[in-house]
Amino acid sequence: MSKKAKYPVDLHCHTTASDGTLKPADLVDLAAGRGLRAIGLTDHDTIEGWNAAEKAAQKIGITLIKGIEINTDWQGREIHILGYGMDGDNISFKNHLYDLQEKRVLRVKKIIDKLTGLGLEISFEEVNGFSKGESIGRPHVAQALVKKGYVENTQMAFNYFLKIGAPAYVPRYKLHPEQAVRIIRNAGGVAILAHPGAQEISFKQIHELVTAGLQGIEICHPDHSPEQIITYKKIANSLGIIATGGSDYHGPEIKKDIEIGDWGVSMEDLANLLQIYDR
Numbered sequence: 001m002s003k004k005a006k007y008p009v010d011l012h013c014h015t016t017a018s019d020g021t022l023k024p025a026d027l028v029d030l031a032a033g034r035g036l037r038a039i040g041l042t043d044h045d046t047i048e049g050w051n052a053a054e055k056a057a058q059k060i061g062i063t064l065i066k067g068i069e070i071n072t073d074w075q076g077r078e079i080h081i082l083g084y085g086m087d088g089d090n091i092s093f094k095n096h097l098y099d100l101q102e103k104r105v106l107r108v109k110k111i112i113d114k115l116t117g118l119g120l121e122i123s124f125e126e127v128n129g130f131s132k133g134e135s136i137g138r139p140h141v142a143q144a145l146v147k148k149g150y151v152e153n154t155q156m157a158f159n160y161f162l163k164i165g166a167p168a169y170v171p172r173y174k175l176h177p178e179q180a181v182r183i184i185r186n187a188g189g190v191a192i193l194a195h196p197g198a199q200e201i202s203f204k205q206i207h208e209l210v211t212a213g214l215q216g217i218e219i220c221h222p223d224h225s226p227e228q229i230i231t232y233k234k235i236a237n238s239l240g241i242i243a244t245g246g247s248d249y250h251g252p253e254i255k256k257d258i259e260i261g262d263w264g265v266s267m268e269d270l271a272n273l274l275q276i277y278d279r
């Protein structure tokens with residue numbers, strides 16, 4: 001863990017503000033300890049981690065890139081849109097985030113109803129206790145099921161109850177990726193397609209999103225094969241959009257082979273991103 005990160009910049013990290021296990025300040029300290037010069041904080045559907053991370057980043061002397069990852073659905077696939085540099089005080093942006101949180105709460109309540117119907121008793125308060133009030137979702141339901149002794153671990157909770165096709169599955173509220181791109185850009189941010197290789201997004205689809213305002217794609221990501229990295233790099237070049245990258249870090253306990261900063265971008269790539277926004 002103490003060894004130096006492979007990249008100076010990791011643009012894709014999660015904290016306890018969504019489904020990560022490290023607090024924003026601890027994530028920043030870890031990044032600095034591994035020699036990173038900048039990190040992008042991209043919690044799902046929330047910017048609640050920004051302030052604490054910014055304070056920690058200023059103290060320790062690294063650059064914080066304020067970001068977000070918005071979950072959307074498109075043509076039967078889950079598509080994630082990353083945003084960087086939005087104005088966190090933009091009223092319409094804040095309203096959109098509030099709306100997304102509300103829909104997450106509603107979904108969890110429906111899941112709990114289904115679990116109750118199956119004879120598993122967990123309350124919204126128990127689940128909410130695991131989310132610490134931020135970006136509630138299935139991982140927190142899974143943790144509550146483990147705590148209640150219904151399953152041995154969270155993976156089993158997903159397999160038996162929560163994943164697509166399982167008896168307590170409830171589909172997410174579906175946002176179109178173009179809507180996410182608009183939400184990000186209207187707040188002054190840069191919109192990037194996250195890990196396109198994980199969903200095998202084609203050139204044609206990326207082109208369509210670029211027409212709708214997408215400005216770049218994430219290329220260096222643990223879910224991408226070396227071949228995909230080459231393919232997507234070519235796509236980015238041919239469309240004249242920027243390339244980003246990051247580890248999608250969720251904390252030391254989650255995906256143990258993934259270390260912060262072992263996927264990322266060069267200082268030059270960071271400069272390309274910063275050139276588009278000046279916040």
Ligand SMILES: [Zn+2]
Pocket residue numbers: 069080194195
């Ligand atoms: Zn993602």
Ligand SMILES: [Zn+2]
Pocket residue numbers: 012014042069248
């Ligand atoms: Zn992510």
